[in-house]
Amino acid sequence: MKKLSALALLWLVPLVSMAMPGIEFSAEREAFNKRVVLFIDSTETLTGSAQTVNQRTDGALLKAMQAAEVSTAFGKTQSFYGVGPYTQITVVGMADEALTQASLQDLGGYAISELPANGEQPVSILTDNLTTEVATPAAWIAMGAGLRDYHFDKYKKAESKTTPRQLVIQSGDMSAATAKYQDDLRYLVQGAHLARDMASEPGKSIYPQAFVDKVKAQFKGIDNVDIDVLKLSDMKKHNMGALMGVGQGSIHDPRLLVIEYTGGKKGDAPIALVGKGITFDTGGISLKKNDGMWAMKSDLSGAAAVAGTLLAVASRGEEVNLVGLMPLAENMPAEDAIRPGDVLTTMQGTTIEIISTDAEGRLILADAVRYAQDEYQPKMLVNIATLTGSAARALSDEYAALITREWELSEQMMAAGKASGELVWPLPLHPNHFKQLKSEIADIKNSGVGSPGASIGAAVVGTFIDEDLPWVHLDIAGVDWLNSDIAVAPKGSQGWGVRFMDQVVRDNK
Structure with a gap:
């Protein structure tokens, strides 16, 4: 398959427009x-x-x-x-x-x-x-x-x-x-509108480099912002085999977009936000059914929410250090796509046996959260993703699934949800969930280890999180896309997570 450069395809990308009232x-x-x-x-x-x-x-x-x-x-x-x-x-x-x-x-x-x-x-x-x-x-x-x-x-x-x-x-x-x-508050509105715009765009318009270009354009002129983009060559240097593996079946190379905002005291550890950015999810070789696949253009909603939150926080000049990491890949079937049964080696060195190529979000998060910890030593890490149908089945569209290692942190997050208007509800994370991940040929499996699916997905990500780091896992599969209007959002993408993560930042700066 001949790969076109991102530059050659830029003319296909309409500009993001955030028409504010x-x-x-x-x-x-x-x-x-x-x-x-x-x-x-x-x-x-x-x-x-x-x-x-x-x-x-x-x-x-x-x-x-x-x-x-x-x-x-x-x-x-x-x-x-x-x-x-x-x-x-x-x-x-x-x-x-x-x-x-x-x-x-x-x-x-x-x-x-x-x-x-x-x-x-x-x-x-x-x-x-x-x-x-x-x-x-x-x-x-x-x-x-x-x-x-x-x-x-x-x-x-x-x-x-x-x-x-x-x-x-x-x-x-x-x-x-x-x-x-x-x-x-108007910056929160802008951040939510940005997240909705990104999740609403057709897949041909938003691919990894296009996501990068559109988001970078929103930060022009904002103080204390530094933007870094890791390309394929950079990922190879960092041995990001999971992120590269998910993206290798696509004509569009993966990216890791990092936006660092330093509005706080120099040297203070930042809060890290990490958002799943699958710009379109076919399921890869483990191909999804056609019914509803069109909505997989919004599988980048976690990354979009991180971008929107960074935009809101940086625009108002919040006195906090904050870093947002958005791993971006398109999950496509092709002759060079990863297969079920393959083994990927992550940046951490942990190997992952691929049971389903449609359990790809946890793979790109694995390398991104490891990079966040190694490069920025955050005081808290929040990852957000449209990760599992299990979360949606458990909590419908009223709550996002919340998983942490500490109940006290869960309570803090529920309070942030209530204050922001974006509600979360805790699901368990048990030591047995990590044991279930054991693979016979690699360190862990990425899927296919039984119930509960939302907790298993979190356990895969948690495998790459230092145990002493306050960590919040958000599964927004049930709240990301609306089939009917709610008070503060019309039908479609609601940009879930911008208000919630902004509140977390306010509470922990």
Whole structure:
């Protein structure tokens, strides 16, 4: 098979476009637009700006709400059209509980869920009656709205494309809300949009070098960032037989993209984030069924989430040292692809018998986590991957699977999930899971050793993690791709992991 250079194929790669919604903040006393969104916890009376809107409709809004038996349950939305001077009034239930950062984001997403995607009129979102102890709640509402207002339609006809919404968010502390969003939270939105863009691109557009080029372009002009790219020759020097083995059946050579951000004190150990980046997964020689294979373009979601997290953290100038490693390969069947029964030698020197070439994510992570430890001596390592169907079957799409060696660390990660809005739930890692990996002809096997599949996948990666290093394994196979909308993301890739890992960084800097 003749291999084309990455440079020769660059013309095939469309640019990543992160079209962000227009968001500004204004004082509560300022005039509202013709489209407004209100948050309610009662249909008996309205307070604050919601009461003002009702007065401007001569009480018609409240009467309409009561006649329609509007629900105040959290996230329930209903729109009224042509009431008084307003083109559209959308009411969103917020129940009567204190709102957290995560639930405020959800409300922001619900707030725009019924608004026209291409509405020419700006929309006012009124936030003065939110019940919360969170500082600058309007900024978190804005973040949720920004996360929901995402569209991947670059391959559609011009008349079918959407334009970002224009939102005006009323806030009692306009200056503080503006600063919190513009200097912090909007970068999280950008990071999530980047991760979604990468996972949504067709496989022919995103191959290892194309991933590198697209991500590198996002970091231009950002301070304290150093980017290194290991090519095939570098991998050979480091004996990365697992990463090279997965990629050797593809026309596109594998890459290891390393982004180092040094915003903390010089010499302080960094946090390491390592994300699986299979740019397309056919299963290799252990070929997948055609049904659903199209979705394997998103098997790079772990790497995409690492890139998005680094972008958010570095853009806001967080005082932390952080390194992201993204092993990238395309898993294809070809005359030189690895076969079941082959043995690969990793950078660590541990040999792996290949039972299934479709258990490839753990292979590329093996070399990447070893490189992360040897080169950067991190104080914590988090790896993230769309790794096993077992995790999805166990936890569905409500939780990502969390596996650590220490229960206390699991509890810390569950707290980070709750704070960020990206929930995780622990699965076990038992010494027997490592014993099950024993191979008769190599040190370990990569698959085919029985249940539980998610824990076995983690044990393969854990074989390459120093036992005294705080280590977090995230299996996002169930939460990565949405079959229907949620509060903060439309159907498709939700860029899972950017908010979670960003929270981990905030908690451990």
